[in-house]
Amino acid sequence: MGWLKVGLVALLTVSASAAQAGDSYGFRIDLSLSAKAASELARLHEGIVVAASYYGDPKPAFAKKANEVGQIDLGREEITVDSTVASVDVTGKAFERGHVKWLTEGKVMVNVNVYSARRSGPDNILDCDFFDDALTLAQQAPLTLHCKLIGEP
Secondary structure: OOEEEEOOEEEEOEEOOOOOOOOOOOEEEEEEEEHHHHHHHHHHOOEEEEEEEEEEOEOHHHHHHOOOOOOEEEEEEEEEEEOOEEEEEEOOOOOOHHHHHHEHHHOOEEEEEEEEOOOOOOOOOEEEOOEEEEHHHHHHOOEEEEEEEOOOO
């Protein structure tokens, strides 16, 4: 089936495309699914989306360039993979490198969300962890985000 069951969590065993070498804005996400989520995704032939949004707080001189919540948008990367994929490399290819100079202390933040690809229906069926913190923290080691079915205890 492409995954190894460990306790109540099915750890997936296939890797998505590799990150671009030398890209300082990339990082890796390790996905884990509950046994029920892995089974349902396989039954539905459903995929998984990993969405990474880069942002930061503006220096006072660039406050007018901020979005409606007062942050500088630095790009968004969305990666869709099969439900058997265990690791996803966010490459940073959509990152707006030229806008880092607009940020307070150049501190880049990243928000990562994971959800079903909606191939089998209009609604997301996954309840997943998310990450919202400094990019440097995401790059220290692969982030592990756990998913289960919505409504699963």
